[in-house]
Amino acid sequence: MALHHNVLVIGAGLSGLMAARMLQDAGRTVRLLDKGRSVGGRMATRRVGDGKADTGAQFFTVRDAEFDAYVKGWIAQGIVFEWSRGWSDGSLNPARDGHPRYAVRDGMNALAKHLSNGLDFAVNVELQSVRRTVTGWQLTDTEGEVYASDAVVLTAPVPQSLKLIDNGGVVLPKEARATLDSVQYEPCLVIIAEVNGATGLPAPGAMQRHNSNLYWIADNERKGISKTHLLTIQCSGPFSRALWDLHDEEVVRKVRIDLMPIMGTDAFEITAAQVKRWRYSRPVSDLPGDYLLVDVADAAGSTAPLLFVGDAWCGARVEGAFVSGLRGGRALAEKVGK
Numbered sequence: 463m464a465l466h467h468n469v470l471v472i473g474a475g476l477s478g479l480m481a482a483r484m485l486q487d488a489g490r491t492v493r494l495l496d497k498g499r500s501v502g503g504r505m506a507t508r509r510v511g512d513g514k515a516d517t518g519a520q521f522f523t524v525r526d527a528e529f530d531a532y533v534k535g536w537i538a539q540g541i542v543f544e545w546s547r548g549w550s551d552g553s554l555n556p557a558r559d560g561h562p563r564y565a566v567r568d569g570m571n572a573l574a575k576h577l578s579n580g581l582d583f584a585v586n587v588e589l590q591s592v593r594r595t596v597t598g599w600q601l602t603d604t605e606g607e608v609y610a611s612d613a614v615v616l617t618a619p620v621p622q623s624l625k626l627i628d629n630g631g632v633v634l635p636k637e638a639r640a641t642l643d644s645v646q647y648e649p650c651l652v653i654i655a656e657v658n659g660a661t662g663l664p665a666p667g668a669m670q671r672h673n674s675n676l677y678w679i680a681d682n683e684r685k686g687i688s689k690t691h692l693l694t695i696q697c698s699g700p701f702s703r704a705l706w707d708l709h710d711e712e713v714v715r716k717v718r719i720d721l722m723p724i725m726g727t728d729a730f731e732i733t734a735a736q737v738k739r740w741r742y743s744r745p746v747s748d749l750p751g752d753y754l755l756v757d758v759a760d761a762a763g764s765t766a767p768l769l770f771v772g773d774a775w776c777g778a779r780v781e782g783a784f785v786s787g788l789r790g791g792r793a794l795a796e797k798v799g800k
């Protein structure tokens with residue numbers, strides 16, 4: 463028989479980690495399950511040879527007072543540092559808007575690892591379906607393993623979460639379903655390129671170029687997370703869509719053509735490259751509220767809570783995911799396992 467928890471959380475990105483922390487702090491039994499090789503989701507850092515590169519989120523900003531208090535704590539602990547107050551767009555007018563951009567000392571994924579300390583989680587577990595039972599919820603993974611709980615938290619990009627409940631035949635209230643069906647995401651192709659020597663990128667080693675094919679270019683060595691010269695290059699949404707189905711070598715060849723004039727040095731050469739495809743990089747608009755918490759009825763009419771959190775609420779960024787998970791987790795703790 464499956465081990466029963468008060469709450470099972472699908473996805474150990476920032477929103478899932480924060481929801482789990484809130485529930486555990488409130489005394490609930492919680493287990494996180496993630497299909498990735500490590501926790502963090504889009505807070506992703508990849509090792510390439512002797513170097514490291516952030517392949518998902520590159521930095522974060524702070525608007526929310528509660529998030530600000532956490533960030534101050536991470537800075538005091540030496541986990542997070544202020545990287546910049548604006549990015550050059552490649553023109554002669556580098557944009558310094560006075561708004562701090564923070565990064566994580568050992569790469570963005572290290573913050574997720576830090577937040578997973580003390581939580582019960584399993585990685586390399588891909589859920590396939592979420593269904594209602596007489597007592598609550600039953601989850602099944604792709605290996606046929608079964609998990610049971612009183613409540614479930616869904617944190618994956620919304621279309622992926624909806625697929626799980628559709629596979630389990632879960633019917634949501636009409637309005638909730640319509641809200642979730644409205645969420646759309648931008649794809650993002652990311653190229654990690656090892657280069658032969660210093661890059662000519664302006665301080666602090668990154669460029670943000672709105673309305674161009676290469677939206678973001680950062681030197682992870684100058685960011686302070688890599689021993690080797692590794693660039694993270696993000697393609698814009700339209701350019702990502704245009705290159706999506708090409709072989710990796712062809713993607714790198716096309717990106718290199720756009721990159722050469724930006725690097726401003728003839729000696730620049732790509733010595734190795736990897737391509738990461740994020741089908742759901744960021745939602746294109748925000749949903750109302752901080753999360754979506756619904757009571758789902760079974761055939762006999764008894765209900766069990768289902769919580770959706772993530773960056774589709776509170777802003778399509780690191781901070782939004784964090785805050786959504788934190789507030790959603792707290793709200794669920796009021797309903798379950800008391």
Ligand SMILES: Cc1cc2nc3c(=O)[nH]c(=O)nc-3n(C[C@H](O)[C@H](O)[C@H](O)COP(=O)(O)OP(=O)(O)OC[C@H]3O[C@@H](n4cnc5c(N)ncnc54)[C@H](O)[C@@H]3O)c2cc1C
Nearest residue numbers: 473475476477497503504519520589618772773779780783
């Ligand atoms: C290329 C890129 C650049 C970005 N740059 C920035 C930036 O500079 N600043 C910023 O603030 N934000 C940035 N973002 C956005 C930021 O990374 C996200 O908003 C945030 O990390 C989302 O967290 P989350 O918890 O909502 O989702 P995720 O991190 O996606 O977590 C969801 C988790 O669910 C897991 N999962 C999915 N399906 C299943 C399943 N069936 N079974 C088990 N597990 C499953 C996934 O493995 C994942 O770990 C960027 C995103 C990308 C992709």
